[in-house]
Amino acid sequence: MPVPNYPRPPFKPQKQSFPGRTEKMDPRPDHGEDSYVGHGQLKGKRALITGGDSGIGAAVAIAYAREGADVAIAFLPDEQEDAARIGALIEKAGVKALLVGCDISDPSQAAALVDKVNSTLGGLDILVNNAGYQKYFETFEDITLDEWRKTFDTNVHAAFNLVRLSVPLMTDGGSIINTASVQSKKPTPNILPYAATKGALANLTIGLAGVLAEKNIRVNAVLPGPIWT
Known part of the structure; x- marks a missing residue:
């Protein structure tokens, strides 16, 4: 479909409590x-x-499934309904779908x-670290240490931990894709913790590329x- 046929911003102001629901957005993503x-570019993979129930993660899940990959998506339990919808689309593509509700910032x-x-899938070839947490702050003083830690735990620490856990499953090589952000290049002051995590994730990506190339x-x-999203 030509780009002009899609809804274009600005959209009316909307607010949801975290983690938010796709079905409540207008226009629908x-x-x-x-x-x-x-x-068939990913057949057999x-x-x-992570965060595969909505937004970028959902789009990736649908694309990978239609390219032939079996797809597992991780999502917060409160997003079960969105996840089930994406899971049905994965299965409709004729591949396996695994839906796991969990908090990836919890190591266990x-x-x-x-x-x-x-x-369930018999191994892993592709890890997409896509899940993220972002909160808007009116002033610098509104940023608490707990919020700072929560943002890093979700966006950076969880991503590294999933890499650490997934690498042993990639016995024939594989691919890891991290969703960073342009915020890593030009931070917006009101989402400073989020921007900082994306800078860290971009740097981590470069380092991991060197470390894991031999594998x-x-x-x-x-x-x-x-x-x-």
């Missing part, structure tokens, strides 16, 4: 449900996508997630701009 056509839950992926594991990051 487009994840490629009716437009993406796969060509197994992928884990992250370990259980990777174990479940391994036992035939590619590590890359994407730096999106603002996304309606």
Whole structure:
């Protein structure tokens, strides 16, 4: 569909409590449900996508499934309904879908997630560290240490831990993709903790690429701009 045919901002102001629901957004985000056509580029591959119930993660999950990969998505338990919708689209593509509700910032839950992926899909070829937490702050003084830690625990520490847990499953090499942000290049003051984590994640990506090259594991990051998600 030509780009001008899609809804374009500015959109009316909307606010949801974290983590938010896709169905409550107006206009409804487009994840490629009716437009993406796969060509078998990932046939036989197994992928884990965090935050795969909505936004970028949902679009990636749909695309990977239509390219032939079995897909596991991790999501917060409160987002079960969104996850089920994406899971149905994955299965409709003729591949396996694994839905795991968990908090990836909890090391024990992250370990259980990777174990479940391994036992269900029989290994892992692709890890997409996409899940993230962001909060808007009116003033610098509003940023608490607890919020700072929560943002880093979700956006950086969890991503590294999932890499650590996933690498042993990539016995024939693999690919790790981290969702960073343009915020890593030009931080917006009101989302300083989020921007800082994305800078850290971009740097981590470069370091991991060097460390894991000998294992035939590619590590890359994407730096999106603002996304309606």
